[in-house]
Amino acid sequence: QVQLVESGGGLVTAGGALRVSCVCSGGRIFSSYIMGWSRQAPGKEREFVGAVSWSGVSPNYADSVKGRFTISRDNAKKMVYLQMNSLKPEDTAVYYCGATSSKDSAYSVRSFDFWGQGTQVIVSS
Numbered sequence: 139q140v141q142l143v144e145s146g147g148g149l150v151t152a153g154g155a156l157r158v159s160c161v162c163s164g165g166r167i168f169s170s171y172i173m174g175w176s177r178q179a180p181g182k183e184r185e186f187v188g189a190v191s192w193s194g195v196s197p198n199y200a201d202s203v204k205g206r207f208t209i210s211r212d213n214a215k216k217m218v219y220l221q222m223n224s225l226k227p228e229d230t231a232v233y234y235c236g237a238t239s240s241k242d243s244a245y246s247v248r249s250f251d252f253w254g255q256g257t258q259v260i261v262s263s
Contacts, residue, residue, distance in 0.1 A: 140165035140252040142235045147257030155223045158257055160235030162216045165252075172244045173211055173218040176253075177231035187233070189244035190218065198245065203229075225261045232256040 146158040158175075162168050174189030188199040190209045197209040208221040218235060236250035244250060 140171070140237050142237060142252060142254035144233065144235050144254045144257040147233060147259045149260045149262060150225055152225060152227055152261055152263050154225050154261075155221070156225065156259060157219055157221045158233050158259065159220075160218045160254060162218070162235075162237060165237070166239060168216040169213040171237040171239055172249075173209075174236045174238075174244050174250060175209060175218075175220045175233060176236060176247050176250075177229075177233045177259075178256075179228075179231040182231075184234070184247050185231075186244075186246050186249075187220070189236075189249070191243070198243065222259070225259075227261045227263045230259060230261045232258050 141163045144160045150156045169192045175187040176184050178184040188209045190197040194211045206224045211218045234256045235254040237252045238250045
């Protein structure tokens with residue numbers, strides 16, 4: 139069973155930057171998983187943010203974050219990161235780290251088999 143633990147959330151002012159991290163344990167070899175992020179704002183459905191393949195090359199992103207957010211991974215440390223720049227109040231949400239062993243690319247929340255407990259990000263205006 140895969141365990142995912144997020145960290146690094148917090149309060150930031152609009153226009154600022156924040157990096158959230160996720161450490162993976164258990165399961166298969168880390169590099170066999172596609173890793174990704176989703177978020178859920180109060181009163182809204184969970185939203186796909188982006189995903190990265192085992193190589194870390196060419197992550198894919200939701201249109202709402204493209205050009206502002208960057209996903210990266212360190213397979214040796216079993217870590218995945220979400221660097222968030224030019225933050226907006228509408229980015230306020232709980233951010234979740236996800237993993238899937240599927241060989242297909244991940245483009246939605248349903249693509250993932252495992253999720254962490256989430257970390258809160260609040261962007262003040």
